[in-house]
Amino acid sequence: MNMRSKSAHSSDGRSTEIRIRDAAITLFAEHGVAATSVRAIAVAAGVAPSLVIHQYGSKEALRTACDTYVAEVLRERKSEGMRSGPDLDPVPTPPEAHGGPPVRRYLARTLIDGSPQVSAMIDELVDDAARYMAQGVESGLLKPSDHPYERAAVLAIWSLGALVLHQHLERLTGADLLADRDDPSAIAAYTEPATEMLTRGIVNERAAHQARTPEEQKGKQACSPQK
Amino acid sequence: MNMRSKSAHSSDGRSTEIRIRDAAITLFAEHGVAATSVRAIAVAAGVAPSLVIHQYGSKEALRTACDTYVAEVLRERKSEGMRSGPDLDPVPTPPEAHGGPPVRRYLARTLIDGSPQVSAMIDELVDDAARYMAQGVESGLLKPSDHPYERAAVLAIWSLGALVLHQHLERLTGADLLADRDDPSAIAAYTEPATEMLTRGIVNERAAHQARTPEEQKGKQACSPQK
DNA sequence: CATAACGCTAAACAGTTGTTCAATAAATGT
């Protein structure tokens, strides 16, 4: 009669179907999709293995449901954060602090498996970033670029890549991008050199003409500094 | 009697043991470690599944051997490339062009699984990069940093992250970092905005004080532009 | 030539995988 006429609920408020999906996201995020068995998901959700398949059709379908949900959550967070002005970091603010499944960790794990849902979400992320950066250029905050879209794409890839390699970044610098970010100084070891490079740059312009920039060493044609 | 008294060889010059390892690297790189079965490796190497285990002890040991080999190859390429002067790109030049197994692709796949061998290699990569960048600062080519080591680490993570996310980068920009790089213009869509950002920066210094930089929006304390 | 060692395989092992099926328990609609 009410909105949740179907779906049994245990002591937890979430329905069984959602509990299974959240358990799957958690395990997929931790060990990867291939290394996670349906049975392990069932145990984590407190449910029979057969129910996992019965609810979602197959393990692959469950994975797709996880992808769709994660993309959806991050989209929401993104549009929430947009009110407080444009943000150069394309990955939305920490979601799991609110009690939900580890969405960021899931993204970090499954970015290389390349699902259509996650890929589409990344495309949107980059489009948004490109739009905001165009605004920034117009308002004089950002410098113009010879390749505005590609610049936004590379910047987004760098941010996402740092998220994917969070384990190495933490070992190297101590900054854990997947930690609950109530304390911003916890990732200062990442953000400080990052902002430093993106504002001041790393190459001295004056000396840039006598020595080639990194990738150009490998034989690229000249790259004019300004259009 | 001669150096290779043991080890049978097929029409291919490589010994069976090496053929197995190369097949494993190729399949691990393509589908990931967990999703690759010992039998699939055996078929690819033209060998019985039992031999794969017999030679390496276990699948995990084989994986370790792959990690060790890949780290070794990349170390060699790195020291080769060092003769032509320091390079800001920490990932050594294309190896599989020489006919060997897809080392770069393997690295891109297994960077998130975190083996001790690969992690150690990354640490060395960053140490090298930090050293070279310190040289660059001394020679006036590079700007000094408030956090020289962290800057090298973040730069390396960005490069490696772009490699890991090569599939998305290619979809977004058309630049395929895993393609055989005989033609440098194939990755120009990545290198051009990248060098642009790292030389000119993206934020206008003049306006940088009235509006916060990306990560600082989330509540970090002030970050002095120069020490 | 006999004997040992080696590279390699076929067959089988026990365990796990995703999935199916029939049956039970619970909730819903009438």
Next chain:
DNA sequence: ACATTTATTGAACAACTGTTTAGCGTTATG
């Protein structure tokens, strides 16, 4: 109250997993 769907389970399936064991054929050595 009954009938009907729905939620959930336990057991079983066939296929696949990494690994083991015994033995083959070849090669080298005594």
